[in-house]
Amino acid sequence: MAASYELKASARDRVGKGAARALRREGLLPAVIYGDKKPALPITIPVKETTLTLHKGGFTAQIGVIDIDGKKHQVIAKDYQLHPVRDDVLHVDFLRVAKGATLTVEIPVQFLNEEDCPGLKKGGVLNIVRHTVEVTVPADAIPEAFELDLANAEPGDSLHISAIQLPEGCQPTITDRDFTIATIAAPAGMKEEEEDEGAATEEEAVEEEAASE
Template identity: 35%
Template sequence: MAKSHEIKVVRRDVQGQGASRRLRHAGVVPGIIYGGDREPAMVQFNHNEIWLAQFNDWFYSSIIDLNLDGTIHKVLLRDMQRHPYKQLIMHLDFQRVSDNEVLHASVPLTFINEDTSPAGKSSDVLVTHELKEVSVACLPKDLPQSIVVDLGELKAGDVIYLSNLKLPAGVEIPALKLGKGHDDAVVIAKTAGAEEAPAAE
């Protein structure tokens, strides 16, 4: 089970664009908590705390404990709006999760042992990471912070697909239930300069 992280939030009583602008000028980020069997809660966050948190992978893929007036809301980040050019977070959406309900989330991939693999040691082989994250389904207690992809045995010509990933217990990739056409490549090792076979006309 991935470690959960706690962030304190404060209930937001005022709404509207004007109120949100005032909050941002005061170093506060407006946001909302929704889902589950509770009413949506309009909240606000300390901008500096959120700004530091958003540099971590767990902020996007792990369950976060939002502490609102002493009540813990277990949530996943669903949307974050950023200013187009300023270092400023404009708004946050968090969705509550239930311990007994399957959730869908994007989990980052962590690649290891590429440098020591036969493909990684060869100057003639180009290793490309086709995916950086994968969409999974699982109970909240089983949500991994990342999925490790061991490239230690990778050789020229190898392709690692979604179906080849070693998933933690209780975790599945829904796309694989849709058929072989959804078994996307995760890593490709091909000889540098090799061209793809032309598609049939």
């Protein structure tokens, strides 16, 4: 399986908050590699390269390589901690990825043809319910993103997971319903017209019923 990034690392023997602060002053981050029925491995990784990799997007949905003093480990980032104020990366948890493994990951959703969407052209608003979709997928076939085409979406439409073509072997973790990814909210004027039409129809029905009595 092809890796999306590679980070140089070193084994870490210092633990605790004081040690973590000392590492950050040296331009390093504390991290850990775990899983695959092997002992957890505390490591240090470079702050700059890790931050750049994180900001490219899809950090927790990409296979990476951690090079620990020449020995390479295939991993996927399962969690990371950010500073509550500065958003600096403070810690990363990596999961070992064994050959043939199946992973649960969050895949981002990309919306296509917004400029051609009839619902948006008529003044509707794209309401995104899910920016990502959690799926189980073979580790060697993780898609970069799911694409949802808006070319035929009209005001009031709901767009569901069934509208996305999933790659072979990829399965949403929610399987009991065709869940919503986004909707095209109708503009206020259109809603008022529909309500007025509904009220008028109801009044006509009442008048017809009264006339027949």
